[in-house]
Each structure stands twice: as structure tokens, then as C-alpha cells.
Amino acid sequence: MISWPSPINPWDSRWILHTVLDLRHSRHYTSAESLRLNRKAAQGLGIGIMTSEQNIIDRSYMRRALELAVSARGRTSPNPMVGAVLVKDGRVVGEGFHAFAGSDHAECVAVRDAQGQARGATLYVNLEPCCHYGKTPPCVELIIGAGVSRVVAACQDPNPAVNGKGIEALQAAGIGVEVGCLADEAARLNEAFFTHMQLGRPFVLMKVASSLDGKIATRTGESRWITGESARQHVHRLRNMVDGVLVGIGTILRDDPMLTTRLGIEDQRDPARIIVDNLARLPLRAKVINRASTAPTYIAVSAMAPPARLEALEREQVQIIRVEDSPRRVSLARLLQTLAKMGLLSVMIEGGAEIYASALKEGVVDKVLMFLAPILVGGKSSASAVAGEGIDTFSQAVRLADVRIERFDSDILVEGYIRGQQQAP
Ligand code: AOF
Numbered sequence: 386m387i388s389w390p391s392p393i394n395p396w397d398s399r400w401i402l403h404t405v406l407d408l409r410h411s412r413h414y415t416s417a418e419s420l421r422l423n424r425k426a427a428q429g430l431g432i433g434i435m436t437s438e439q440n441i442i443d444r445s446y447m448r449r450a451l452e453l454a455v456s457a458r459g460r461t462s463p464n465p466m467v468g469a470v471l472v473k474d475g476r477v478v479g480e481g482f483h484a485f486a487g488s489d490h491a492e493c494v495a496v497r498d499a500q501g502q503a504r505g506a507t508l509y510v511n512l513e514p515c516c517h518y519g520k521t522p523p524c525v526e527l528i529i530g531a532g533v534s535r536v537v538a539a540c541q542d543p544n545p546a547v548n549g550k551g552i553e554a555l556q557a558a559g560i561g562v563e564v565g566c567l568a569d570e571a572a573r574l575n576e577a578f579f580t581h582m583q584l585g586r587p588f589v590l591m592k593v594a595s596s597l598d599g600k601i602a603t604r605t606g607e608s609r610w611i612t613g614e615s616a617r618q619h620v621h622r623l624r625n626m627v628d629g630v631l632v633g634i635g636t637i638l639r640d641d642p643m644l645t646t647r648l649g650i651e652d653q654r655d656p657a658r659i660i661v662d663n664l665a666r667l668p669l670r671a672k673v674i675n676r677a678s679t680a681p682t683y684i685a686v687s688a689m690a691p692p693a694r695l696e697a698l699e700r701e702q703v704q705i706i707r708v709e710d711s712p713r714r715v716s717l718a719r720l721l722q723t724l725a726k727m728g729l730l731s732v733m734i735e736g737g738a739e740i741y742a743s744a745l746k747e748g749v750v751d752k753v754l755m756f757l758a759p760i761l762v763g764g765k766s767s768a769s770a771v772a773g774e775g776i777d778t779f780s781q782a783v784r785l786a787d788v789r790i791e792r793f794d795s796d797i798l799v800e801g802y803i804r805g806q807q808q809a810p
């Protein structure tokens with residue numbers, strides 16, 4: 386399934402760095418060995434070596450930094466995933482990653498791991514080191530103090546508190562800084578963090594399960610289960626990674642889903658459950674109200690929601706999000722801005738057809754994940770995946786880019802990105 390070179394897909398829980406080199410034990414490789422392995426792998430793939438030897442070495446260690454970063458996937462919000470590797474005389478002397486918001490930054494963990502050997506070393510890090518006082522002190526001061534002589538960063542930090550100022554501070558201290566090594570992979574890895582910083586809303590995944598003829602329910606409204614066990618397991622992996630799942634009240638009233646993560650592993654965690662529920666119709670016994678869960682349940686309501694209903698729901702620990710400027714309908718764009726302010730970097734929309742249509746119409750979907758089951762449902766009145774007004778010509782269709790296909794037993798996942806301005810479905 387894995388091709389090379391291919392973009393990193395941080396939503397693939399079986400994600401491994403698409404590298405021909407296994408750097409998991411890179412501590413034991415000298416740079417000459419690592420270069421030889423890189424060459425051999427490149428030859429095996431028939432790829433000509435265009436880059437300089439230093440470049441190849443830099444990319445290898447940056448891959449390791451990315452690999453470390455992703456080990457905390459789904460646990461760092463609202464912070465990015467960051468990994469750091471310190472290399473001296475061709476050997477890794479320190480490594481680290483940012484484990485969760487509020488914990489030490491990757492660079493700090495790597496410097497500590499190096500136990501005094503960071504002096505004269507090169508630091509590889511997938512994001513520009515920070516220069517501000519946040520929950521932790523600035524990494525640049527630590528890097529300068531530790532005597533690091535060169536910093537290779539994959540990309541600049543979009544956080545306005547940093548954004549180039551970290552690089553400048555390192556350069557001012559006489560440290561050689563290079564930015565751009567594996568930049569695309571690094572940006573893809575932290576696409577949720579970048580979206581959050583740049584657009585002020587979470588990265589939005591639209592996950593759909595449909596029949597081959599595009600139906601998400603039968604004519605009686607039955608919708609479970611369209612896909613098989615293996616595809617559904619993948620959805621639980623996705624829930625384990627995203628900060629929130631969002632559905633319309635129609636889906637709750639019809640299916641009464643739990644929207645929790647059920648992977649049967651120790652460190653799984655539930656995403657926040659967000660229900661778009663203009664009139665606060667959520668039943669008090671709905672399964673999404675789950676006090677045993679590690680995550681809260683929110684309902685996003687309009688100004689029309691009856692106060693008595695809201696009070697009753699609050700007594701059940703449901704948290705109310707009143708979406709401003711939403712007298713009747715809840716504006717998804719507005720709701721997402723609020724969720725971003727609450728620290729959610731990523732949200733997965735799980736239905737139904739009206740919510741999908743609104744999200745596309747409002748231009749807030751970044752990525753579509755369409756699970757297709759090999760069944761035909763038919764029926765003019767059975768719901769198809771995306772409702773809304775529809776379009777006149779195919780030129781108006783929402784088109785996916787960077788399309789990738791994966792199989793889950795007999796189901797197929799088609800996933801791709803939506804870029805730029807979208808048209809109304
Ligand atoms: C991280 N981990 O390894 C790096 C980050 O509140 P703070 O102190 O944790 O600062 C968070 C910001 O620091 C974050 O938005 C990003 O701009 C920068 N770099 N953050 O969480 C790291 N290197």
C-alpha cells in the first residue's frame with residue numbers, strides 16, 4: 386500500500402514514516418552507515434541521488450524527528466507534534482518529543498537526554514524552536530545555553546509568537562540555521578496545528594460510510610452497519626486521534642450512537658462529542674451523554690433553543706455552546722471558531738447528509754474520508770451521502786486532491802483533500 390515518496394498521512398493510524406530507512410535504531414548508525422543505507426535503498430528503488438551527502442544525512446535524521454513527533458499523535462492539542470534529534474560526530478546523542486500540552490518541548494527533552502553532549506551537536510527538529518514564554522520557557526535559550534552549533538528545522542512555526550523569531554534568535558547567537566528539510570512532510574504532519582493557527586478553526590475531516598451507489602441509509606432510515614468490522618475499527622482509530630467528533634441531531638435521534646473510541650487498548654481516549662442541535666432536542670437518555678467517558682458532550686444551539694431544555698440537559702452534564710449569530714440555524718463556521726478557541730485542533734464530522742452539505746457549503750471541510758461498502762441500496766427516497774441543493778454542472782463539483790485509496794476487507798476507503806474555495810453541493 387505504501388509508495389515512496391509519498392506524503393505523510395497523520396490520520397492513518399498504521400502510519401509509518403514513508404522512509405526506505407528504518408531509523409528506529411539510528412542511535413547505532415554512524416552517518417557513514419546511514420548514508421550507505423540511504424544509497425542502497427535509493428538504488429533499490431531506482432531513485433537517482435540528486436542531493437548532496439549532507440542533505441541525505443539531514444533528511445534521515447529529520448525523518449527520525451518526524452517519527453518521534455508522531456508518537457504523541459492525538460495527545461498534544463492545542464500544541465503541535467514535535468520531535469527532536471541531537472547528532473554529534475555522526476551519532477545520535479539525544480532524542481525527544483513533545484508528549485502533551487504543558488509538558489517539556491521536544492528540544493528540551495532531547496537536550497536533557499543528551500546529558501551534556503549537546504555542545505557542538507546538530508539539532509534536527511520538525512518545527513522552528515520557540516522563543517516565547519508559554520507554558521514552558523523558550524527553547525532557543527536552552528539550545529543556545531547547551532552549545533548546539535547547528536539547527537536544522539523542517540518548517541517555520543505559524544504561531545505568531547514565534548514565526549521566524551526563533552530562527553532569528555538562534556542566528557543572532559551565531560548558530561547556523563537551515564529551514565526546509567522535509568518541509569512538506571512536516572507541514573502535513575501538523576496540518577491540524579497549521580489550520581488552527583492560520584484559519585482560526587480546527588482541521589475538519591468529513592467521514593462518510595456509504596454503499597457503492599452513495600446511500601448512507603435504507604428507505605426506512607436504517608444505517609447500521611453499512612461497512613464491515615475492519616473499516617469501523619479504523620474509524621475508532623481516527624476517533625482516538627481527533628479532538629472532536631461532530632454530528633447533527635438527526636443522526637442522534639435516528640441511530641443513538643455513543644461516539645466514543647472503542648479500540649480495546651489501554652491509552653485510548655475519547656474525542657469531545659459535539660452535536661449540532663439548534664433547538665436542544667437531544668434526549669436526556671441519549672447514549673452520547675456518557676458520564677463515564679473521558680471526554681465531554683457539547684450541544685451547539687441557536688438562540689431559539691428553549692431555556693428549560695437547556696437547563697435539563699445541563700443537569701445531565703451536557704455543556705451548551707451558544708453559537709453567536711445563529712438565530713435559527715447553527716453556523717458551522719462560527720461553531721468551529723468557538724471550538725478552536727476551546728483548543729480543539731481537529732474535528733471529524735460523522736453525519737448526517739444535511740451536516741455534510743452545510744459543512745461543504747460553508748467551505749470548512751479540509752479532508753474527505755469516504756468508506757464505500759460493496760453493496761447497492763437503491764431507492765429514490767433513501768438518503769444519499771450529501772444533501773443540499775446539488776449542482777448544475779460537473780465543473781461545480783467538489784473535487785478532491787491527493788487522493789488515496791485503501792482497503793479494509795471488502796470495503797474501500799477513498800480519501801482526499803479539499804483545497805481552496807468550495808462550491809455549494
Ligand atoms: C510544543 N512542543 O516541542 C514545540 C512547540 O505553551 P507552550 O510553552 O507549550 O508553547 C506552545 C507553543 O510552542 C506552540 O504553539 C508552538 O508554537 C511552540 N513550539 N510547541 O508544544 C514543542 N517546539
Ligand code: ZN
Binds near residue numbers: 490492514522524525
Ligand atoms: Zn519550545
